[in-house]
Structure formats: structure tokens, C-alpha cells
Amino acid sequence: MEPVTMPTERTTPFDPPEELRRLREQNPVTPLRYPDGHIGWLVTGHAAARTVLSDPAFSARLELKRLPVGPPADPDQVQPAPPGYFLAMDPPDHTRYRRLLGGRFTPRRMRALESGIEAIITDQLDEMEKLGAPADLVERFALPVPSRVMCELLGVPYEDRAHFQSISGALMGFDVAKMQEAYVGINEYLYGLVQRKRAETTDDLLGELVAQTDLDDVELTSIGFLLLIAGFETSANMLGIGTFALLTAPDQLAAVRADPDLMPDAVEELLRYLAIPQYGLTRTAVKDVEVEGQTIREGEVVTVSIPAANRDPKRYPDPDRLDVTRSATGHVTFGHGIHQCIGQALAMLEMRLGFTALFDRFPNLRLAVPAEEVEMRAASQIYGVHSLPVEW
Numbered sequence: 469m470e471p472v473t474m475p476t477e478r479t480t481p482f483d484p485p486e487e488l489r490r491l492r493e494q495n496p497v498t499p500l501r502y503p504d505g506h507i508g509w510l511v512t513g514h515a516a517a518r519t520v521l522s523d524p525a526f527s528a529r530l531e532l533k534r535l536p537v538g539p540p541a542d543p544d545q546v547q548p549a550p551p552g553y554f555l556a557m558d559p560p561d562h563t564r565y566r567r568l569l570g571g572r573f574t575p576r577r578m579r580a581l582e583s584g585i586e587a588i589i590t591d592q593l594d595e596m597e598k599l600g601a602p603a604d605l606v607e608r609f610a611l612p613v614p615s616r617v618m619c620e621l622l623g624v625p626y627e628d629r630a631h632f633q634s635i636s637g638a639l640m641g642f643d644v645a646k647m648q649e650a651y652v653g654i655n656e657y658l659y660g661l662v663q664r665k666r667a668e669t670t671d672d673l674l675g676e677l678v679a680q681t682d683l684d685d686v687e688l689t690s691i692g693f694l695l696l697i698a699g700f701e702t703s704a705n706m707l708g709i710g711t712f713a714l715l716t717a718p719d720q721l722a723a724v725r726a727d728p729d730l731m732p733d734a735v736e737e738l739l740r741y742l743a744i745p746q747y748g749l750t751r752t753a754v755k756d757v758e759v760e761g762q763t764i765r766e767g768e769v770v771t772v773s774i775p776a777a778n779r780d781p782k783r784y785p786d787p788d789r790l791d792v793t794r795s796a797t798g799h800v801t802f803g804h805g806i807h808q809c810i811g812q813a814l815a816m817l818e819m820r821l822g823f824t825a826l827f828d829r830f831p832n833l834r835l836a837v838p839a840e841e842v843e844m845r846a847a848s849q850i851y852g853v854h855s856l857p858v859e860w
């Protein structure tokens with residue numbers, strides 16, 4: 469089989485690149501050429517995706533990874549994950565951190581945050597209403613809500629909020645120099661925050677980790693940083709593009725409005741359908757392994773396409789249709805296996821409360837520009853909208 473390069477060209481805002489469909493139909497495990505010339509694999513089928521993500525023959529270690537798009541990594545920069553950055557570690561290191569954090573992200577713990585999240589949402593909607601239409605939903609709602617939720621979760625004091633939000637915002641930008649500056653800034657800020665929490669115990673996630681675990685300040689800084697990058701941009705983009713998807717599918721929006729009990733299913737379906745980690749998840753084989761008849765050799769890198777797996781007709785009937793009444797569980801937007809998103813209960817809560825309050829507050833919410841003019845985050849790891857002009 470001739471290796472392909474990662475398909476990235478979309479023809480519609482919500483559908484994955486058409487080429488992914490062809491690959492999934494012909495060969496759900498197909499050779500893929502990486503930007504540095506490495507020949508690895510692209511997985512587009514739902515079953516194969518879950519196999520790769522749950523098989524210990526595949527490693528998540530940072531130093532073994534290659535991304536399927538973008539410039540090739542500089543070999544001098546290839547390093548293991550810093551202590552605490554467990555997203556890019558394998559057991560037993562991953563297990564140790566995940567155990568320390570897992571119990572703090574249960575649906576029950578997240579429900580305890582519910583009233584705080586509701587207050588943040590109300591506050592942002594009040595501000596948006598006061599400033600009047602038209603408004604950019606991303607600037608007024610989709611970005612500030614998860615950013616403030618993250619401040620609350622990590623225990624960023626109120627007086628530091630603006631500073632924290634501006635550096636975390638810059639981190640999600642496109643300007644490489646600014647991003648590097650923001651990376652240093654946020655790590656310095658988090659390190660200082662951890663030290664302050666050592667001096668004075670606080671009742672929040674970082675405060676608890678300081679008081680109740682033997683994690684050191686460097687590990688806690690990396691954990692704070694990981695939670696921030698994993699939990700802010702993702703939720704923000706889901707709120708933005710999720711609103712866009714609902715506004716352009718009036719029948720689906722009407723269905724959730726008519727029956728608010730549908731909201732949890734609608735959130736699950738939006739996650740499946742929009743599949744915002746658009747370039748997928750990468751793993752590296754640490755031994756020879758067979759997946760759906762293909763032998764993957766030790767050292768070969770595998771990219772699991774989340775958009776392709778979530779649209780596999782073998783798993784979801786009529787997969788290209790946004791259908792808020794279907795059961796979309798089993799999608800891989802939060803990953804699968806030991807690295808499956810630790811913050812998923814929080815993310816779903818933010819979306820459930822966010823969409824409900826937004827459409828309650830503005831029953832006539834609509835786009836303020838033609839849908840074709842909404843600018844998509846085409847070249848970002850996390851897909852979404854740059855801005856979403858709305859009126860009501």
C-alpha cells in the first residue's frame with residue numbers, strides 16, 4: 469500500500485476531510501507518511517481506534533511521539549515528559565499520577581462544582597446581554613467560561629484572574645514567540661501559586677494536592693499546566709463550535725429546547741459529531757503487534773483519527789447526521805483506555821449548563837453573519853471557530 473499524508477482539507481465546516489471516509493472504507497489501518505518522512509500508520513475505523521488506544525503495545529511517551537501534521541520535530545528537542553506531565557507517560561509513572569488525581573474528578577465531585585459553574589455562566593451572559601448585540605460569542609462566552617472554571621478548580625485567586633487569563637489566552641494563540649513567552653509565564657505563575665499554597669492551605673484542587681500528596685512543586689506545576697492546556701482550549705472550542713452547529717441545525721436545536729432532558733445526549737452527540745481533536749491521538753508501538761490484519765512494527769508511530777472513528781457507519785448509523793436523539797456513547801473524542809480524559813465529567817457539565825443557559829437567555833439567538841463567513845480554526849490541533857458573531 470502506498471503511504472498517504474494526513475488528510476486535512478475540509479469542504480464543509482463540520483465534516484471531516486472527505487479523504488478520511490475513503491481510507492476508512494478501503495483500509496481502516498493504512499500506512500501514513502509523517503512530516504519527517506517516517507512511515508507509520510493512520511487508523512480510521514472505530515474498532516481499530518479503540519484497540520490501539522487500549523493496547524499496552526502502544527506507548528504514549530513523549531520522546532517516542534511524532535505528530536502527523538506540522539513541521540517535523542527537532543531531534544535535539546525530543547525529550548521525555550517533565551515530572552507530572554502524565555498525559556505523555558506510560559505505566560507505572562502514568563498510573564501513579566492518575567491515581568492521585570482520578571478520585572478528584574468523579575462526576576460526584578464535579579456536581580459539587582455545579583453552582584459555581586452556573587454562577588460564572590450567568591455572569592458572562594449578563595455581561596454579554598448588557599453589552600448588546602451583535603456580540604462575539606467566543607470572546608464573551610466560550611472562552612471566559614472555561615477559563616474562569618479552570619481558575620476556580622485550580623484555585624487561582626480572584627485578584628490574579630486577569631493576569632492568569634491573559635497568559636493562558638496567549639498560550640492558545642498562533643504567534644509562536646508569544647506562545648513561548650506565555651508558556652514560560654504560565655509555568656512561573658503556577659510554580660509561584662503552588663508555593664503560596666504550601667505556605668497557606670486552600671480548599672481547591674491544587675491546594676488539596678499540596679496538602680494531601682507527596683508531589684513536589686515541580687510535579688504540581690506540570691500537573692497544573694497539563695490541566696490548564698487540556699481543559700481550557702478543548703471546552704472553549706466545544707462551546708463555540710457546538711453553538712455554531714446547533715444554530716445551523718434548527719431542527720436539532722428545537723428538539724433540545726422542546727425536551728431539556730435531551731441535553732446530556734445532545735452534548736454527547738456534539739462531541740461525537742464535531743470531534744474537535746481533529747488530527748487525532750498518536751501512539752508508538754513498543755513491540756510488533758497486529759491490528760485488523762496489518763502488522764505494526766516496534767517503533768512505528770500510529771495516529772488514531774478521532775473524526776474518522778466517530779463517523780464510522782459500522783458503529784453509528786447515518787454517522788454524518790447530527791442527531792441529538794441518538795445514543796452517541798462510545799465516541800473517542802475523550803480518547804479511550806488508560807489516558808481517557810480525566811476531565812470529561814467536568815467538560816460535559818460545562819457544556820450541559822452552558823448550552824442550556826445560553827439558549828434560555830436568548831431564545832432568538834442567531835448568527836449575525838452568513839454561516840459561510842464564520843471563520844474556522846482550520847489549522848489548529850483543536851478544531852473550532854475563531855469567532856462567532858451572534859445577535860438575539
Ligand code: HEM
Nearest residue numbers: 554555698699702703706749801802803807809810811815
Ligand atoms: C470538550 C472538552 C475536552 C476534550 C474534547 C478532551 C479530550 C481529551 C482527550 C482526547 C484526551 C486523551 C489524550 C490521549 O489519549 O492522548 C484527554 C486527556 C486528558 N484530559 Fe481532556 N478533554 C476535554 C476537557 C478536559 C478538561 C475540562 C480537563 C481538566 C479539567 C481535561 C484534562 C485532561 C487530562 C489531565 C488528560 C490526560 C489524562 C491521562 O493521560 O491519563 N480535559 N482529553
